[in-house]
Amino acid sequence: MRPLPELTPENTAFWTGGAEGKLMIAFCADCAHAIHPPQLICPKCWSEAIEFKPVPGTGKVYTFTVNHQPWMPDMPVPFALAVVDLDGAPGVRVTAEVVGMPPEAVAIGQTLRVTFANIEDVWFPQWEPAQ
Amino acid sequence: MSLNAAITGVGMSDIGRKTGRPAMIHLAEAARRALECAGLTRDDIDGISTYPGKADNSPGMSPLGTGEVRNALGLKTRWHSAVPDGPSQMAPIQVAAMAVATGQARHVLCFRALTESSSQTATQRASIPGAGRARLGGWYSYLVPAKAMSASNWAGWMAQRYFHEFGMTREHLGLVATGQRAFAQANPSAVMRTPLTMDDYLGARMISSPLGLFDCDVPIDGACVVIVSAADAAMDCAQAPLTIEAMGAALGSQETWDQRPDLTTMGAHDSAADMWKRTDLRPADVDVLGLYDGFSIFVPYWLEALSFCGHGEAKDFIAEGNIGPGGRFPVNTGGGQLSGGRLHGFGLLHEVCTQLWGRADGRQVDGAKVGACGMGGGFIAGSMLLRRD
Numbered sequence: 005m006r007p008l009p010e011l012t013p014e015n016t017a018f019w020t021g022g023a024e025g026k027l028m029i030a031f032c033a034d035c036a037h038a039i040h041p042p043q044l045i046c047p048k049c050w051s052e053a054i055e056f057k058p059v060p061g062t063g064k065v066y067t068f069t070v071n072h073q074p075w076m077p078d079m080p081v082p083f084a085l086a087v088v089d090l091d092g093a094p095g096v097r098v099t100a101e102v103v104g105m106p107p108e109a110v111a112i113g114q115t116l117r118v119t120f121a122n123i124e125d126v127w128f129p130q131w132e133p134a135q
Numbered sequence: 136m137s138l139n140a141a142i143t144g145v146g147m148s149d150i151g152r153k154t155g156r157p158a159m160i161h162l163a164e165a166a167r168r169a170l171e172c173a174g175l176t177r178d179d180i181d182g183i184s185t186y187p188g189k190a191d192n193s194p195g196m197s198p199l200g201t202g203e204v205r206n207a208l209g210l211k212t213r214w215h216s217a218v219p220d221g222p223s224q225m226a227p228i229q230v231a232a233m234a235v236a237t238g239q240a241r242h243v244l245c246f247r248a249l250t251e252s253s254s255q256t257a258t259q260r261a262s263i264p265g266a267g268r269a270r271l272g273g274w275y276s277y278l279v280p281a282k283a284m285s286a287s288n289w290a291g292w293m294a295q296r297y298f299h300e301f302g303m304t305r306e307h308l309g310l311v312a313t314g315q316r317a318f319a320q321a322n323p324s325a326v327m328r329t330p331l332t333m334d335d336y337l338g339a340r341m342i343s344s345p346l347g348l349f350d351c352d353v354p355i356d357g358a359c360v361v362i363v364s365a366a367d368a369a370m371d372c373a374q375a376p377l378t379i380e381a382m383g384a385a386l387g388s389q390e391t392w393d394q395r396p397d398l399t400t401m402g403a404h405d406s407a408a409d410m411w412k413r414t415d416l417r418p419a420d421v422d423v424l425g426l427y428d429g430f431s432i433f434v435p436y437w438l439e440a441l442s443f444c445g446h447g448e449a450k451d452f453i454a455e456g457n458i459g460p461g462g463r464f465p466v467n468t469g470g471g472q473l474s475g476g477r478l479h480g481f482g483l484l485h486e487v488c489t490q491l492w493g494r495a496d497g498r499q500v501d502g503a504k505v506g507a508c509g510m511g512g513g514f515i516a517g518s519m520l521l522r523r524d
Contacts, residue, residue, distance in 0.1 A: 006284070007269060009276040040394065041277050067299070067398060069291030070344040075260055075284040082341075085283050087292050087393045099292075099393045101282050112299050128281060 006076065008126050014042045017056035022120030022127025026058040029093045038093035059092035061118040062134055066097060070107045084110045086131045104132035137414075140232035141369040141376035142521065143242070143362050144173025145485045150357025150476050152252040152326060158198040159207050161358035162248045166208060169360035174373025175242060180362075181213045182240030184227035186247060186479070188217025194261050195254025195356070204246060214240040222384035222406060223427075223511030224480035225519060231363035232379050241368045245361045247481040251354035261354045262286060274390050287351055289392035289513055290430040291343035297399045297432065298345055301447040305345055307454060308431040309336040311466075312349040312473055314459030315428070319470025321497035322486075326355055327474040350431040355476035359485050375523050377491050380505075383410025383518035392513045399447070402516030403433075403440035403509055410518040411442065418443050421520075422503040423490045424464055425483030427510045428471040434458070437509040438466075441518070460498070468498050480510030484519075491523045 009019055014030070018041075021028030030042035033053035037046055045052055068086040084107035087099045102110050103119065116131040146168030148161035170176060189200030201215045214234045218226035224247065231243035251261035263284050264275045271279055283289065297303055313333055319325035331349065339348035369376035385405040388395040395401065411417075418441060426437040435449030443464055444452040452458070458466040469475050469486035476482065487506035489495045506521045 006282060007271050007280055009280045010270040010272045012272070015276075041274070041391065067292040067296035069288050069295055069346075070341070071282070071285075071288055071291075072341045073285065073287065073343065075263055079282075083282065085281070085288055085292065087398075095394075095396065097393050099278060099281055099283055112296070126280070 005078070008124060011125065014044045018042050019126045021056070021058065022122065022129065025120065027061045027098070027118045027129060028056040029059050029090065029096060030054050031057050038096045040093070040096040040098070059090055062115060063088040063090040063098070065110060065112050065114045065116060067112060068102070068110045070110070082107050086110055086116060088116055088131060098129055100129045100131050102131045137381070137522065138232050138379045139236040139366040140379045141364055141366055142379070142488055143364040143369045143372040143374060143376055144169040144175065145362070145488045146170070146172055146360045147324060147478070147482065147485050148358045150324065150326060150355045150478070152353070152355055154356040155253055156356060158248045158250050158358065159203070161356060162199055162204060162246060163208065165246065165358040165360040166244060169244070169362050172374060173362050175362065177208065177210070179242050180210055180244045182215065182231060182234055182243030183210060183212050184216040184218065184231045184234070184243055184245050186217070186221065186224045186227045187219035190219065193264055194259045195249055195251035196262065197248070198250050199246070199248045210244070212240070214243065221517070222386065223515045223517035225508070225510040225517030228361055228363060228484070228519070229382050229384060229517060232382065235363055235365040238365070241365050243363045245363055246358060247479050248358035249477065249479065250356045251477065252356045255354060278392060285343065286429060286512070287343040287346055290432055291346045292393070293398050293401070294345050294432040300399055301450060303435070303450040305337060305347070306333065307435070307450040308350055309333050310453050310459065311428070311431040311434045312336050315467050315471040316474045317460050318468045318498055319474035322469045322475065325470035325475040326353055327470065346430055346432065349473065352429050352472035352477040355478070357476060357478055359478045359481035361481060361484060361488070374492050377488055377521045377523055380416060380520040380522040381410050381414035382520070383407055383413070385409035386514060386516065388514060390514050395514070400440070401436050402511060402514045403437050403518070406516035406518045407440040407442070407509060410520060414520055416505060416520060416522070421464065421505050421507045423468060423487055423500045423506045424466045425487040425506065425508040426466050427480055427483065427512055428467055428473050429477065429512050431473060433512040434466060441507055441509060465500055468495060468500065483510065484508050487521060491521060
């Protein structure tokens with residue numbers, strides 16, 4: 005069983021937006037800066053007016069790796085992890101497991117779409133082929 | 136432009152895999168050897184510092200804090216410090232340098248002790264942050280729960296991007312791994328000393344693409360001690376003082392492994408650039424290097440960070456034979472962590488100091504007088520330049 009993130013005021017929207025099928029990213033309401041990992045304060049202008057907004061849920065693979073090592077006894081391998089430049093949130097990347105395609109088919113520059121996996125009170129973003 | 140601080144002694148325990156020896160026994164052995172190297176006694180030590188301090192969030196990662204070591208070694212100190220959030224595993228050495236330069240202490244015992252080899256089990260892997268815990272916070276809560284559990288994943292996606300942009304291949308990293316193994320064969324204290332061929336390297340199982348088994352360093356049990364002394368106090372020690380010419384600790388990006396805008400660079404680039412601003416020495420003045428090799432890919436990153444070659448040029452720099460045995464800029468001449476074992480950077484610095492003192496039997500770099508050391512990967516980075524006059 006993989007460990008889960010501790011839900012906090014700054015990150016709960018990110019980890020639970022998937023319950024409504026939405027990838028929620030923190031933005032500064034004053035300067036529009038996209039903030040990830042989410043913070044309670046804008047690292048750019050120090051505003052405390054942080055709002056979570058849904059982004060389109062697509063993005064391009066900046067880089068990836070295929071993990072072959074079972075780090076826990078019940079971990080199925082191999083699987084791909086993609087670091088994705090998000091559409092609609094400049095400068096933000098979301099790193100997640102790639103599902104719905106063979107790990108060896110993942111490539112830099114590929115467009116992927118978010119889908120969610122629910123474990124307890126956490127909705128993990130996962131990446132799947134956009135088409 | 137050097138600091139009023141010098142390294143005066145280093146010591147390493149007999150490191151190994153599954154030694155079953157308690158961390159404190161390793162630590163005491165390393166301390167005894169460092170004091171002997173420096174020509175100091177226990178009572179000369181008036182400061183102690185470590186990275187990260189006692190930590191139980193990863194098996195065997197840091198079984199000893201300054202408190203336990205003070206108690207066990209009977210130290211009376213004027214300065215003590217553990218630095219979990221500093222500029223890399225080098226932070227305690229940088230802190231010690233500042234402590235002696237400001238007169239807070241005269242001789243600081245800096246240590247790193249690990250029992251990752253003896254401590255890990257199938258369910259509690261070494262170097263998996265938060266292993267066994269139900270809920271995680273902090274930067275790794277965005278990675279570990281997302282199944283990016285190991286630093287090999289984080290380094291793997293850095294390498295993948297670097298390969299993509301600059302045409303590096305596994306063979307280039309294989310030259311790092313096989314070159315360091317060749318060095319290790321001349322170092323009796325390295326844990327991996329059997330010859331490693333390029334075929335062995337390429338044939339080994341993949342861990343996290345493009346990184347395979349021999350791209351990853353080796354968890355060990357062991358301890359390493361570095362003694363940092365005030366410049367005037369260093370003159371009375373047994374070895375020629377290794378003056379800390381400059382050090383760098385800058386970090387311009389977030390504490391994460393995936394958000395830095397250009398992942399073909401890392402914290403090392405910020406830290407190293409800051410270091411070079413503090414000295415008149417240049418890369419061409421350097422004789423021997425200790426570069427963090429938790430994963431082989433960090434070596435080309437550090438080479439570029441420290442300006443030994445340009446961005447994207449490390450693959451050619453390595454292929455030209457610059458960093459292996461007989462090269463102009465030999466890197467990790469004791470075998471590094473890939474072949475010597477993971478002492479979290481301390482082992483690399485131990486080797487640089489050994490070279491500068493001319494005591495690296497069988498692998499000595501002729502006339503080595505200036506050494507560069509870079510510790511850390513990803514956002515974790517500290518740089519240091521040492522000079523023997």
